[in-house]
Amino acid sequence: MEVPQALRQVFDSFPLKTYPSITASTSSQLEVLEARKFYFTSSSKTTSLAKSSSIILGINNVVEYRDIILPSDPVSLSQCLIICHKNGLKLPLATRKGITDENASNCLMTLSHQAAPDSQLPILIEDNKKNDGGEPIRSLIPSYSIVNSNKKDLSDSSDILINDMMDTKLIDLWLTCLMVDPNVNPPVLSKIFTLESFPSVTSSLSGLYISALLQDIPRWRSYEIRHSNLFRNSKLKDTITSVVRKSDNSALQAFYIHQLSEVRDLLELISDYVLESDCMILKMKLTGFLLSVDLILYDTELGKIIKQCSYLEKAYSNI
Amino acid sequence: MELHVWGYDNEISVIEPECLASAWLLQSLDISFKIVTSNNTNISPTHSLPLLIDEEQKIAGYSSIFKFVSKKQEKKKNNLIEFALISYITENFKPLNQYNLYIKSDNYEKYTRKLFKNYFPFPMMYNQPLKFYYGAQELVSTVGLKSEGQGFFNFNGSGANVAETEMVNESTTDDVAISSLHEKQLISKSKQRKNLTEARYTLKCLTLMEEHMNHILKVYSSESGGTRKEEPEVQEEQEEQEENAKNEEKDESKENTNISVNLSDNFGIGKFIASDMLLFAYIYSLTFKELPSTFILNFMRTKFSSFTSEALKHITQLNENLGDTLYKKPESSEIPNLWNELVYVTKQFV
Numbered sequence: 093m094e095v096p097q098a099l100r101q102v103f104d105s106f107p108l109k110t111y112p113s114i115t116a117s118t119s120s121q122l123e124v125l126e127a128r129k130f131y132f133t134s135s136s137k138t139t140s141l142a143k144s145s146s147i148i149l150g151i152n153n154v155v156e157y158r159d160i161i162l163p164s165d166p167v168s169l170s171q172c173l174i175i176c177h178k179n180g181l182k183l184p185l186a187t188r189k190g191i192t193d194e195n196a197s198n199c200l201m202t203l204s205h206q207a208a209p210d211s212q213l214p215i216l217i218e219d220n221k222k223n224d225g226g227e228p229i230r231s232l233i234p235s236y237s238i239v240n241s242n243k244k245d246l247s248d249s250s251d252i253l254i255n256d257m258m259d260t261k262l263i264d265l266w267l268t269c270l271m272v273d274p275n276v277n278p279p280v281l282s283k284i285f286t287l288e289s290f291p292s293v294t295s296s297l298s299g300l301y302i303s304a305l306l307q308d309i310p311r312w313r314s315y316e317i318r319h320s321n322l323f324r325n326s327k328l329k330d331t332i333t334s335v336v337r338k339s340d341n342s343a344l345q346a347f348y349i350h351q352l353s354e355v356r357d358l359l360e361l362i363s364d365y366v367l368e369s370d371c372m373i374l375k376m377k378l379t380g381f382l383l384s385v386d387l388i389l390y391d392t393e394l395g396k397i398i399k400q401c402s403y404l405e406k407a408y409s410n411i
Numbered sequence: 412m413e414l415h416v417w418g419y420d421n422e423i424s425v426i427e428p429e430c431l432a433s434a435w436l437l438q439s440l441d442i443s444f445k446i447v448t449s450n451n452t453n454i455s456p457t458h459s460l461p462l463l464i465d466e467e468q469k470i471a472g473y474s475s476i477f478k479f480v481s482k483k484q485e486k487k488k489n490n491l492i493e494f495a496l497i498s499y500i501t502e503n504f505k506p507l508n509q510y511n512l513y514i515k516s517d518n519y520e521k522y523t524r525k526l527f528k529n530y531f532p533f534p535m536m537y538n539q540p541l542k543f544y545y546g547a548q549e550l551v552s553t554v555g556l557k558s559e560g561q562g563f564f565n566f567n568g569s570g571a572n573v574a575e576t577e578m579v580n581e582s583t584t585d586d587v588a589i590s591s592l593h594e595k596q597l598i599s600k601s602k603q604r605k606n607l608t609e610a611r612y613t614l615k616c617l618t619l620m621e622e623h624m625n626h627i628l629k630v631y632s633s634e635s636g637g638t639r640k641e642e643p644e645v646q647e648e649q650e651e652q653e654e655n656a657k658n659e660e661k662d663e664s665k666e667n668t669n670i671s672v673n674l675s676d677n678f679g680i681g682k683f684i685a686s687d688m689l690l691f692a693y694i695y696s697l698t699f700k701e702l703p704s705t706f707i708l709n710f711m712r713t714k715f716s717s718f719t720s721e722a723l724k725h726i727t728q729l730n731e732n733l734g735d736t737l738y739k740k741p742e743s744s745e746i747p748n749l750w751n752e753l754v755y756v757t758k759q760f761v
Binding site for chain 2: 253254256318354361364
């Protein structure tokens with residue numbers, strides 16, 4: 093069908109111009125992102141795989157210990173130590189923050205837990221570089237897949253059993269501690285999670301974030317589903333503020349006391365087992381749990397138990 | 412001591428195998444106690460049963476009860492593998508048990524749902540099974556036994572599935588009129604689709620069962636210093652299963668060499684008593700003979716024949732040991748009725 097002359101004239105005279113594509117990130121955005129990154133240092137033991145791919149471990153926050161940067165929560169710290177051990181990388185140093193070189197593309201990055209698809213960190217973001225120099229393929233591995241992948245490296249049936257127990261009992265206890273321990277207050281939460289990004293003037297925004305965080309914590313690792321008896325009145329309690337929720341949860345508090353008494357005996361047994369075993373995964377998991385509690389949650393009931401653990405000294409020497 | 416459990420009269424319910432395991436454990440340790448089939452979670456500090464009441468102390472949950480009685484008796488040293496096995500069995504078998512009792516439609520509609528009329532008075536007998544059903548739906552979805560989403564065109568939100576029997580008589584005022592033949596065809600197709608989906612999840616349930624059983628038997632084997640040979644392949648045909656069972660009976664002594672773990676050695680006040688009891692309790696519940704669909708029992712008899720027969724023998728013995736004199740009826744505030752529920756709720760807010 094022929095285009096009418098009048099229309100042809102309009103479209104022919106329309107000024108056609110090709111604009112350049114809008115960049116995904118501006119220089120200021122990149123600066124903010126860079127400030128959240130803590131690069132692993134490479135060593136002679138660094139694997140070629142670690143050099144060719146870029147690994148970003150998305151974590152809640154970091155804590156500094158003797159110039160070393162460590163993730164603030166037990167799961168992220170354990171996974172960070174396992175990644176370092178597997179790839180021959182060294183933990184990030186506070187003195188080398190922001191420094192990038194050819195071999196330093198693997199890093200920790202602080203994120204909001206809402207950045208993860210299931211609202212729980214850590215997440216692993218991998219950029220696999222193409223051989224032909226094209227754009228790297230980015231993949232995102234969620235928290236549960238990272239934790240499950242540890243099982244593949246375990247061959248001994250007892251090690252698998254202990255690993256499973258540490259993943260459930262110890263991490264469940266850490267979550268319960270965050271929900272019910274009276275010494276877990278906003279300043280402590282701000283050490284574990286990235287809350288300092290909120291300006292001090294908007295403290296109400298920070299309060300809202302903490303409230304949302306406390307609502308999300310029971311959902312992590314299906315805690316709320318696995319212990320549904322503890323959240324029997326959750327619909328009613330959803331309407332109550334997080335502060336009231338904390339003081340009202342008698343079932344959770346009873347469960348916390350039970351978990352503490354259980355872990356008091358269990359930690360010594362696990363420590364003895366890990367000391368005798370040559371399984372690196374178990375060593376790193378126990379180290380991650382003990383350090384993250386001892387460095388941040390030291391005032392809590394859980395922290396007091398950890399202080400007495402015989403493996404704590406060894407855990408510090410492991411890093 | 413009083414052990415509060417799920418159950419009715421002189422029978423502990425299969426809905427919570429930890430209750431059964433606790434009773435067996437206390438009985439095996441020669442502890443003087445009474446079993447109260449109270450079905451009242453309000454009396455428990457963690458809102459869960461089993462609950463052991465010793466004078467003024469309340470201990471809820473199987474692992475806590477085990478820890479409490481072993482400390483009280485000072486008979487054995489804590490064993491890490493035993494604790495780890497208890498944790499593994501609870502975490503991995505609980506979703507399978509919930510699938511078997513609540514999500515497997517035959518078992519839920521013809522057995523589990525009916526149980527609650529014995530456990531609760533009117534009108535609690537109606538809302539409690541649904542609460543358990545929704546809880547089971549969420550739990551089984553964590554191990555991939557039920558899809559969480561209901562498809563792209565789901566307009567009902569994330570609400571739980573409603574059984575088809577509840578939908579058939581629903582008034583359809585704004586629907587286009589269809590012939591009864593067409594309606595029958597649609598229902599038949601829908602049922603077929605539902606059966607296929609259920610078959611898929613049932614197969615997955617069996618795969619998980621096999622995986623966990625293999626792992627547990629491997630741990631038993633390594634702890635007792637023995638080695639376990641592979642069990643025979645799963646036979647699809649029922650007839651072949653029966654033939655196998657007959658052959659097993661004939662060559663019992665030969666078959667028993669498949670698993671070098673002698674359960675009798677681990678039994679009694681030995682190394683793994685608590686995890687043994689819990690494992691047996693879950694096996695009893697999963698292979699419960701009164702359930703309309705005994706797909707797990709058939710699978711276990713085929714895949715883990717010698718272990719299953721050995722375990723079932725022990726279970727029969729353990730159940731016989733729980734004499735009728737051990738049972739006691741709940742009294743006053745222990746009874747789950749409307750008045751006690753009101754008192755409990757009022758206490759929470761006052």
